Structure formats: C-alpha cells, structure tokens
Amino acid sequence: MIQLEAVTKLYAGVPAVEEVSFEVRPGEVVGFLGPNGAGKSTILKILSTWIRPTSGRARVAGFDVSADPLAVREVLGYLPEHNPLYEGMRVDELLVFAARAHGLAAGRTRERLDWAVSSLSLQDVVKKRVSQCSKGYRQRIGLAAALIHDPKVILLDEPTHGLDPLQVVAFRQFVHGLAPGRAILFSSHVLAEVAAICERLLLLHHGRLIAAARTAELAAEAAGQGSDLERVVLSLVEARGGRELALRGGSREARR
Amino acid sequence: MSQRPAWMSGALTVARRELLAAFDSSVAYVYTLAFAWLSSSIFMNEFFLAGHAELTAYFERLPLLFCVFLPAITMRSWAEEKKTRTNEWLLTFPLRASAVVFGKFLGSFGLFGLFLLAGLPLVVMVYSLGEPDGGRLLTGFLGSALAGALLLSLGLFCSAQSADQIVAFVLTAVAGFFLVLTGDDRVVAVLDGLSPRLGLGSLLRDHLALTPRFDPFVAGRIELGALLYFVLGSAGLLALNARQVEADRD
Numbered sequence: 001m002i003q004l005e006a007v008t009k010l011y012a013g014v015p016a017v018e019e020v021s022f023e024v025r026p027g028e029v030v031g032f033l034g035p036n037g038a039g040k041s042t043i044l045k046i047l048s049t050w051i052r053p054t055s056g057r058a059r060v061a062g063f064d065v066s067a068d069p070l071a072v073r074e075v076l077g078y079l080p081e082h083n084p085l086y087e088g089m090r091v092d093e094l095l096v097f098a099a100r101a102h103g104l105a106a107g108r109t110r111e112r113l114d115w116a117v118s119s120l121s122l123q124d125v126v127k128k129r130v131s132q133c134s135k136g137y138r139q140r141i142g143l144a145a146a147l148i149h150d151p152k153v154i155l156l157d158e159p160t161h162g163l164d165p166l167q168v169v170a171f172r173q174f175v176h177g178l179a180p181g182r183a184i185l186f187s188s189h190v191l192a193e194v195a196a197i198c199e200r201l202l203l204l205h206h207g208r209l210i211a212a213a214r215t216a217e218l219a220a221e222a223a224g225q226g227s228d229l230e231r232v233v234l235s236l237v238e239a240r241g242g243r244e245l246a247l248r249g250g251s252r253e254a255r256r
Numbered sequence: 257m258s259q260r261p262a263w264m265s266g267a268l269t270v271a272r273r274e275l276l277a278a279f280d281s282s283v284a285y286v287y288t289l290a291f292a293w294l295s296s297s298i299f300m301n302e303f304f305l306a307g308h309a310e311l312t313a314y315f316e317r318l319p320l321l322f323c324v325f326l327p328a329i330t331m332r333s334w335a336e337e338k339k340t341r342t343n344e345w346l347l348t349f350p351l352r353a354s355a356v357v358f359g360k361f362l363g364s365f366g367l368f369g370l371f372l373l374a375g376l377p378l379v380v381m382v383y384s385l386g387e388p389d390g391g392r393l394l395t396g397f398l399g400s401a402l403a404g405a406l407l408l409s410l411g412l413f414c415s416a417q418s419a420d421q422i423v424a425f426v427l428t429a430v431a432g433f434f435l436v437l438t439g440d441d442r443v444v445a446v447l448d449g450l451s452p453r454l455g456l457g458s459l460l461r462d463h464l465a466l467t468p469r470f471d472p473f474v475a476g477r478i479e480l481g482a483l484l485y486f487v488l489g490s491a492g493l494l495a496l497n498a499r500q501v502e503a504d505r506d
Binding site: 045048049050051052070071073074076078080082084085086087088089093097098100101102103129145 | 260261262265266269270272273276277280281340341342344345346347348349350351352505506
C-alpha cells in the first residue's frame with residue numbers, strides 16, 4: 001500500500017531524508033520513531049504529495065507520488081504536523097469542505113459527517129468555530145477531516161501531540177479500529193505511544209532509516225534481557241548510529 | 257472511497273470556502289460599506305456640479321479605488337494559508353493547483369461583486385433624474401468588472417509571494433498603482449521627459465497600462481484589444497500563480 005524506494009529529499013543541497021526504503025501493507029499500523037529533525041515529517045510530506053522527493057520512488061496504493069499525485073490524494077487521509085485548520089470555520093463547515101474537496105456527493109457527505117461526529121465524539125463542538133475548540137478537540141477535528149472520505153491509506157504526523165492520557169488511550173483504540181483493510185503510518189517521538197499502537201517500528205535518525213523491527217519481537221527481546229522496550233530500542237539506535245558513523249562514506253550496510 | 261472532484265467543482269468548493277471565510281469575519285461587510293461610501297461620496301460632488309445624468313465620473317475613479325480596496329481582499333488569500341500552514345492541508349486534497357487558484361479567484365471576485373453592486377443605487381439615481389445611456393452604463397460596469405478581475409489576479413499572485421499579509425497588500429497596491437498611473441497623461445509626460453530617447457512613459461502606456469484599456473469601456477465601447485488585455489492578463493497571472501504553487505512543492 002505504501003512503498004518507498006531509496007527516497008532522498010534535499011533542502012538547498014542538505015539531505016533531510018537519505019535513501020529511505022520501506023513498505024507498509026494493508027492492515028498494518030506502522031510507526032515512525034525518531035527524534036525531532038530525524039526526517040519523519042519529511043517522509044510523510046512526500047507521501048502526502050505536499051513536497052516532491054529529490055530522488056527515489058514513493059508509491060501509495062500503486063500510484064507514484066510524483067507522477068500521479070491526484071490519484072494518491074484520492075486514497076489518502078493526511079493529518080499534517082501541527083494540525084493546521086481553518087480557525088474561522090465551524091467544525092461542520094470544515095468537515096463538509098474537506099468532504100467536497102474529496103469529491104463526495106451531498107448524500108455521502110452527510111453520511112460521512114455523521115460518522116465522523118459520532119466516531120470522534122464531536123457532538124459538543126460540531127456547531128462551534130474551530131478557534132473555540134480545545135487542543136484535544138482540534139486533534140480530533142483534524143483526524144475527522146483526514147478520514148472524512150474513508151481513505152485506504154492514512155498518514156498521521158504526531159497525532160497525539162497535546163492530548164491528555166485519557167485522550168491518548170481513546171486515540172489508540174480508534175486507530176486500532178481503523179486498521180483492517182487500511183495501511184496506517186504514523187509518526188511520534190514517544191516510544192511508548194508508538195509501541196502501544198503499532199505492530200512495526202521504523203527508526204529514523206538524521207534522515208536515515210536505521211532500523212525496522214516488529215514491536216512484539218522487540219518486547220520479547222526486552223523480556224529475554226530482563227530489560228524494558230525503551231532500553232532495547234535505545235541500544236539499537238546507538239548501535240546502528242555508531243556503526244553508521246564508522247562507515248560514513250556511503251556504505252548502505254549501515255542502514256541494514 | 258472518494259472520487260476526484262471535477263475541475264470546476266473543486267474550484268467552486270474552494271470559492272465557497274473563501275466567501276464563507278470573508279463573511280464569517282467582518283471583512284466582507286466592512287470592505288463593502290467602506291467602498292460604497294467612499295466611491296459614492298467622491299462621485300456625488302462631481303455629479304451635482306456637472307449636472308448630467310451619467311456615471312462617467314464614477315467609473316473613471318474606480319481603478320484608483322480598486323488599487324486600495326482589492327489588495328485588501330486578496331492579501332490574505334495565500335499569505336494567511338502560508339502563515340497558518342493550512343496550505344499543506346488544502347494542497348493535499350485531490351484538486352489541481354489551477355482549480356485551487358481559480359477557486360480563490362472566484363471567491364475574491366464574489367466579494368468584489370458586492371463592490372460593483374454598491375454602484376446600483378447610483379444607477380437608480382441617474383435613471384430617476386434623467387435619461388442616461390444604458391449601453392454606456394453596461395460597458396462601464398463590464399470594464400470595471402474586467403479591471404477588478406485583473407487586479408484581483410495580480411493580488412492573488414502577490415499574496416503567494418509572502419507569508420505576511422501586509423507585504424502582500426503593499427506589493428499588490430504598488431503594482432496596481434503602477435498599472436493605473438502609467439496610463440495617466442501627466443505621468444506619461446514626466447516619464448517621457450526623463451527618458452526622451454526611449455519614451456518610457458509612452459512605451460508603458462501603449463503596452464502595459466490599465467487606464468487606456470479601461471477608458472473605452474467607460475466611453476461606451478468594447479474594444480477587442482482592451483478585452484483581450486484584461487482577459488489574457490487575468491488568465492496569465494492566475495496561471496503563474498498555479499505554476500508557483502506547484503513549484504513550491506520542490
């Protein structure tokens with residue numbers, strides 16, 4: 001459903017993402033993990049067609065993001081970093097706008113609006129302006145707008161940022177409910193959050209994919225070592241990062 | 257699953273949102289009332305002095321007023337989207353950049369339409385006081401609509417150059433005044449005097465200025481060259497705007 005092949009993005013000659021390759025299959029929830037500036041958002045922006053890769057190929061549902069961006073956007077639900085929303089619009093107006101911009105007919109728009117409002121518990125704010133909503137509601141509104149057209153591929157950039165613990169738990173359950181038949185890629189810099197939601201982790205560091213691992217395998221490794229998941233992931237990052245530094249000069253081995 | 261909206265349907269969706277944003281805030285009401293008051297009051301003095309049942313003086317003043325009021329409509333179009341990062345959301349919908357740009361143009365033209373409607377009470381007034389030339393009134397409004405379209409297209413393009421609304425306003429106003437004033441005989445004479453060999457003033461008036469193309473409409477004539485100037489100028493600026501939106505993805 002999502003395929004990246006040696007994708008590189010340069011900003012003024014400086015790499016933000018370097019030769020990243022991975023795949024996400026239908027039904028998978030995959031988490032991007034890495035510190036700020038690791039390149040998580042850049043990859044999501046490339047997949048959303050917001051920016052174009054400098055080199056490499058990125059495909060969503062079989063469509064190339066550079067060659068056929070409109071086809072990609074049809075199947076994609078995207079919640080950008082910082083969740084930008086039109087502050088002056090009422091919540092229902094904003095969701096109807098998102099539905100129409102995705103080409104939904106009037107009847108289907110009403111149907112999906114009802115689904116979004118009830119699934120994300122937006123009843124109390126649906127007639128309010130976005131600017132009057134709390135941070136938690138705003139995240140849910142952004143998510144509702146990303147899902148209004150029932151997308152097959154979902155990209156969520158730091159979706160739990162600013163949510164309280166109860167809201168985070170509700171968000172996890174909601175994402176799990178969405179997973180069947182869809183490919184979901186979501187970024188965070190909080191390991192516990194990614195581990196709780198995702199079956200697979202992709203670890204990014206300085207724009208490079210340094211490791212990919214199944215959450216269950218990492219958890220088993222942690223249990224075997226009498227350690228915790230955080231330590232196992234940290235040691236993995238350090239080991240791969242160190243090896244990468246030692247091999248600087250272009251060897252791809254460092255990233256395998 | 258969604259289905260990609262048709263080009264015009266996508267443009268209308270964006271236009272509707274733009275209009276909604278303008279009317280949800282006080283922007284639309286304030287701009288329209290201010291424009292109606294200023295344009296009418298400037299005209300009324302001349303109207304009573306001249307004593308003719310016509311709106312020539314009204315139309316002649318409009319391009320200069322447009323240079324102040326239309327940048328205020330378009331300044332937020334892209335600059336605000338960039339500042340709040342909503343452009344990342346808007347431009348990841350399955351809409352072509354050209355449809356989004358045209359939608360923004362239609363939205364701002366809808367608001368500008370209210371400016372033109374503000375002239376209708378004057379039409380009623382001249383008809384109640386005399387027998388004005390109806391054709392000339394129509395061409396006057398047509399020319400005003402075309403001049404407005406060109407300045408709105410210019411404003412949208414300028415708005416895409418910055419994330420700051422004030423910068424967008426100033427850029428559009430300066431470019432608009434340049435187009436209008438380079439058609440003024442006094443400015444042409446000064447520029448020609450400064451560059452007698454090149455004849456810069458005449459060059460700009462003959463090839464670029466708005467006023468010489470607007471004046472025939474006010475005089476009751478629809479000239480093909482003038483029509484093409486406004487239509488192609490507006491279309492060209494909108495196309496440049498769409499091209500820039502796409503180029504910003506690199």
